[in-house]
Amino acid sequence: MLTLIPKRHRAPSDSEPIESPTEDQEAVDETATSPRKKRKTKTTEPDIAHAWTAGDRFKSAAATGLIWVFCGAGVLAFGANVLGNDAGPEAAPIEVQDAGQSQRVSAFAxxxxxxYLSGSRDQEDxxxxxxxxxxxxxxxxxAEPAEIGDVTPGEAVQVDASTWVVTVTVERPAxxxxxATQQYWQLPVITDETGSIAAAGLPxxxxxxxxxxxxxxxxxxxSDSAVEDTITAFAQAYLAGQGETAPLTAPGTAITAITPAPYAEASVPSVRTSQEIPADPVEGDVVRTQITVSATTADGSVTQLGYTVDLRWRDRWEVSAINPTSTTTTEGDQS
Structure with missing residues (x-):
C-alpha cells in the first residue's frame, strides 16, 4: 500500500483547530537544533520526529493513502477491461520489497x-x-556533543514484514x-502499515x-601490441585530451572524451583478459579486457583507475564499449 507521509510542518486547514504547543513539545523544539546542526546543513531531512506516535498526522496520511489505492484500483480495472478476460491462469503473487520504504528506513537510521552519536545530554528526550x-x-x-564526520546510510535489509536492519557508516575525524577512523553502526528499525517508523533499539x-x-x-x-596500442591511445584521448577518440572507436559507438580533460597524462601499465586473443582475427571478433590506467593531474598527483574495455575487430582493433569499475586508488593529493 502506498502511503504518503505528511510534511512535518503542515499548515492547518480551516477545519482544524490550532493547538498550542505543550511544555513537553516546547522542550523538544528547543533541543532540535544541536551543535552538529550548526556544523553542517542538510538539504533534505526525512520526516522522522515523533513518527511512531504522531496519531493525527498518520490518520491524514492513511486517508490520503486510501485515495491512492482507489485510484490505483481504477487503473487496474481499466487495464483488465482493455486486455480482456482471457489472460490465462492467475500467477502466484510475488512479494517485492518497496524501494521507497527501504529508502525511508535507511534515511531514518x-x-x-x-x-545519537553527536547528541548531548539535553537531547536524550x-x-x-x-x-x-x-x-x-x-x-x-x-554533557557536550561529540564531533563526528559524514554519516552514510547503507542498504536497509528487510528481516520480516515490519523489521529492518540498517548498517550506517560513520567517519570519525582525527x-x-x-x-581518522571509519566505524560501522547497525540499527534495528520497525515500520507498520500506516507508514510509522521507529528505532527498535539503540545503535x-x-x-x-x-x-x-x-x-x-x-x-x-x-602481450598483443595491437591491442595494447589501441587501448593506450584511447585512454590518452579519453582522459587526457591527447588525440581524438573517434578514430579509435568502432562505428556506431557513441563514446566521447571527458571534457574538460581531468588529467594531463594517461598511461596503461596493465591490460588483462580471460579470453584468448585470436592470432588472425576476423571482422566482428570481440575481446573484453580489464585495464589499469595511471592518470596524472596537472599538479603531478597520480590516480590509478580501472576499466573494462571491449574491443571489436574490423580491419584493426577498435574500442566498442567502456565500463568503469568501482575501485580507484590515489597517490599524492588529488585536485
Whole structure:
C-alpha cells in the first residue's frame, strides 16, 4: 500500500483547530537544533520526529493513502477491461520489497545514528521519542556533543514484514590521540502499515564488513601490441585530451572524451583478459579486457583507475564499449 507521509510542518486547514504547543513539545523544539546542526546543513531531512506516535498526522496520511489505492484500483480495472478476460491462469503473487520504504528506513537510521552519536545530554528526550514503544528509553549521553564526520546510510535489509536492519557508516575525524577512523553502526528499525517508523533499539557498533571468500579471475596479461596500442591511445584521448577518440572507436559507438580533460597524462601499465586473443582475427571478433590506467593531474598527483574495455575487430582493433569499475586508488593529493 502506498502511503504518503505528511510534511512535518503542515499548515492547518480551516477545519482544524490550532493547538498550542505543550511544555513537553516546547522542550523538544528547543533541543532540535544541536551543535552538529550548526556544523553542517542538510538539504533534505526525512520526516522522522515523533513518527511512531504522531496519531493525527498518520490518520491524514492513511486517508490520503486510501485515495491512492482507489485510484490505483481504477487503473487496474481499466487495464483488465482493455486486455480482456482471457489472460490465462492467475500467477502466484510475488512479494517485492518497496524501494521507497527501504529508502525511508535507511534515511531514518542515518539520522538516528547521527543524532545519537553527536547528541548531548539535553537531547536524550528527543532521541527517546524516536524509539518504539517498549524499548528501554534509559539513554545516557555526554554533557557536550561529540564531533563526528559524514554519516552514510547503507542498504536497509528487510528481516520480516515490519523489521529492518540498517548498517550506517560513520567517519570519525582525527584527534590528537588517534587518526581518522571509519566505524560501522547497525540499527534495528520497525515500520507498520500506516507508514510509522521507529528505532527498535539503540545503535550497536559492528566490525568492518569483510570481503569473505569473494574473488575474481583477473585473466592473463595481454602481450598483443595491437591491442595494447589501441587501448593506450584511447585512454590518452579519453582522459587526457591527447588525440581524438573517434578514430579509435568502432562505428556506431557513441563514446566521447571527458571534457574538460581531468588529467594531463594517461598511461596503461596493465591490460588483462580471460579470453584468448585470436592470432588472425576476423571482422566482428570481440575481446573484453580489464585495464589499469595511471592518470596524472596537472599538479603531478597520480590516480590509478580501472576499466573494462571491449574491443571489436574490423580491419584493426577498435574500442566498442567502456565500463568503469568501482575501485580507484590515489597517490599524492588529488585536485
Amino acid at each position: 542515518s539520522n538516528f545514528v547521527d543524532l 528527543q532521541i527517546a521519542a524516536l524509539l518504539a514503544q517498549g524499548v528501554d528509553t534509559t539513554i545516557s549521553l555526554p 584527534t590528537e590521540e588517534q587518526p 550497536s557498533m559492528v566490525s568492518t564488513p569483510g570481503r569473505g571468500g569473494l574473488a575474481i579471475t583477473p585473466g592473463d596479461q595481454v
